[in-house]
Amino acid sequence: MTIKMMVCVACNEEFSGSSNAMYCSNKCKQASYRAAKALGGFIYILKNKGRVVYVGQSITKAALDDRLVSHSCGRESKVFDSHEYYRVDGCNLNEVEAAEIIKYTPKYNKRLPSNNTYITVKQFSSTLSELIEGFIINQCETHTLIGELGVKKAYLEASKSDEFRNTIEKILSKTLVNKTDGVNK
Incomplete structure (x- = not known):
């Protein structure tokens, strides 16, 4: 392997690397990948007997x-008999993939x-933890709150905006227990 200046x-910085290296660091590679995802790529849908069984994304046609x-054999093997894909331009692939899921x-x-549109129950619980640091909320209360906020099939369809956080805080104000004194707040 030949080492030369690339x-x-x-970031347009010089670095020494192999003749096929494109990035000076993993940080640059990841930043480039995130930027490419924000510009678009492909959404693909795997189907089995006409039913959608998996939704994924890829930046390039080769990928x-x-x-x-990889989905048809190996560790990530999935049972499917057909697939579809479409090009997505000018928007974030994560947003489109989440909507399809x-x-x-x-x-x-x-x-x-x-x-920025949907969160899972696990992500919701994590958001609760951030909002209610210093308070205890049990699993049953979490599921009650999730129900009040309109969760369907384990996905919470709500924006992760200030309005969303304020709504959670209003609902939580009746059910929180302060960790230090055990008194309902």
Whole structure:
């Protein structure tokens, strides 16, 4: 392997690397990947007997082809008999993928990509923890609150905005117990 001076495609800094290196660091590679995802790519849908079983995303057509192969054999093997894909331009792939997962609730999708529209029960619980630091809320109360906020099929359809946080805080104000004194707040 030949080591020579290269220019990072993300930050334009010089670095020494192999002849096929494109990035000076993983940080630059990840930043470039996030920027590319924000510009668009492909959403693909795996189906079995006409039912959507998985929704995924890929930045390039070549990577999409690789993903389809990995889904058909190996560790990530999924049972499907057909697939569809479409190009998404000018918007965040995570947002589109999350909306498709919510729409179809495919059996192989176990989590949502990070997005600004939907959160999972697990993410909701984490948000609660941030909002109510210093308070105890049990699992039963969490599920009651989730129900009050309109969760359907384990996804909370609400914006992660200040309005959303304020709504959670209003609902929680009746059910929180202060960790230090055990008194309902």
